[in-house]
Amino acid sequence: xQSVTQPDIHITVSEGASLELRCNYSYGATPYLFWYVQSxxxxxxxxxxxxxxxxxxxxxxxxxxxxxRSQSSFNLRKPSVHWSDAAEYFCAVGDINDYKLSFGAGTxxxxxx
Amino acid sequence: xxxxxxxxxxxxxxxxxxxxxxxAQDMNHEYMSWYRQDPGMGLRLIHYSVGAGITDxxxxxxxYNVSRSTTEDFPLxxxxxxxxxxxxxxxASESGPNSYEQYFGPGTRLTVx
Numbered sequence: 001x002q003s004v005t006q007p008d009i010h011i012t013v014s015e016g017a018s019l020e021l022r023c024n025y026s027y028g029a030t031p032y033l034f035w036y037v038q039s040x041x042x043x044x045x046x047x048x049x050x051x052x053x054x055x056x057x058x059x060x061x062x063x064x065x066x067x068x069r070s071q072s073s074f075n076l077r078k079p080s081v082h083w084s085d086a087a088e089y090f091c092a093v094g095d096i097n098d099y100k101l102s103f104g105a106g107t108x109x110x111x112x113x
Numbered sequence: 114x115x116x117x118x119x120x121x122x123x124x125x126x127x128x129x130x131x132x133x134x135x136x137a138q139d140m141n142h143e144y145m146s147w148y149r150q151d152p153g154m155g156l157r158l159i160h161y162s163v164g165a166g167i168t169d170x171x172x173x174x175x176x177y178n179v180s181r182s183t184t185e186d187f188p189l190x191x192x193x194x195x196x197x198x199x200x201x202x203x204x205a206s207e208s209g210p211n212s213y214e215q216y217f218g219p220g221t222r223l224t225v226x
Contacts (some may be wrong), residue, residue, distance in 0.1 A: 009153070032213055042115075043203055044156075048138035050214070090155060094213055100146075100171065101215065103155035 002027040002093045006104035013081050014112050021076040021107050024093030032094035033074040034101065035065055039087045047098075050074065061085070086111040115139050117218035119204050125224045126194040134189040134221050136204030144207040145187040146215070149173065149200040156203065162187055196226045 003026045013019050025113055032051055036044040048059025055067040065076045074091060091104045117143035120135045138145065148171075158171030162181040176198060178190040188207075191198060201222050205215040 004155075034213075036217075041219075043219045044215075045217070046214055048211060082217075100158055100161065101156075103148075103157075105153050105155045 002031070002095060003100045004091050004093050004102055004104035006091055006107050008107045009105070009111070010108045012110045012112060015083055016080050019078045019081045019085070019109065021109070023074045023076065024072050025074060025091070025093045026072065027093055028070045029096065032096060033067060034092040034094065035059065035063070035074075036090045036091060037087050038090065039090060044090065047076070078089050081111055083111050083113070085109060117206050117216050119218035119221050121221060122219070126226065127226055128194060128196060130194050132191055132194065134191075134202055134223070136187045136189065136218060138206040138216070139185065140206060140208065140216070141184060142206035142216075142226055143184070143209040145181065146171070146205050147177070147179065147187070147189045148203045148205065148226050149219075150203060151200050159189065178186050196225045199223060199225045206219070
């Protein structure tokens with residue numbers, strides 16, 4: 001069965017600093033990987049996704065993620081965070097054979113001035 | 114397009130009561146799903162549907178029923194509410210094969226006392 005681990009429950013970062021959120025997955029074949037963001041009181045919004053090809057994926061809001069098969073990782077990065085990036089971030093892995101997604105527990109990002 | 118809509122936004126139930134959470138999408142998406150979100154656990158799939166008349170169980174289906182009589186609507190029924198069902202519920206839809214992008218509704222916050 002597929003699963004996702006997000007090792008960091010909470011990260012605090014200064015505005016303008018870089019951000020990296022970790023995601024490790026377990027899946028038997030080539031995974032479909034996703035990062036979602038959830039602002040307070042809102043639903044989830046897709047930031048980016050990886051299916052195949054280039055292992056560095058660009059997303060919305062200036063985020064990117066890198067797929068590393070050897071490390072079973074799909075870490076999310078942003079070079080310079082803005083106060084509006086304060087939110088909860090979820091990594092998810094999808095099954096190629098159906099539509100189901102398995103989510104990690106999430107990482108809450110706090111941005112300090 | 115309104116996207117994915119959910120009603121109500123908030124609900125308080127007493128143990129043993131029943132209710133239906135409504136979900137509708139106006140994007141003609143084939144796939145719809147229900148998740149529950151609990152602190153520290155990410156999102157867990159309750160039920161999903163790959164088209165009108167077709168539903169299946171997800172990871173945590175007990176205590177919930179679904180039906181899909183139309184493409185647009187996918188209601189979630191709680192048969193006899195329990196305090197363990199206190200959670201935030203999200204509905205999502207996806208256009209179909211090779212899409213792998215789920216659109217989430219704003220959520221319903223349910224409290225069972």
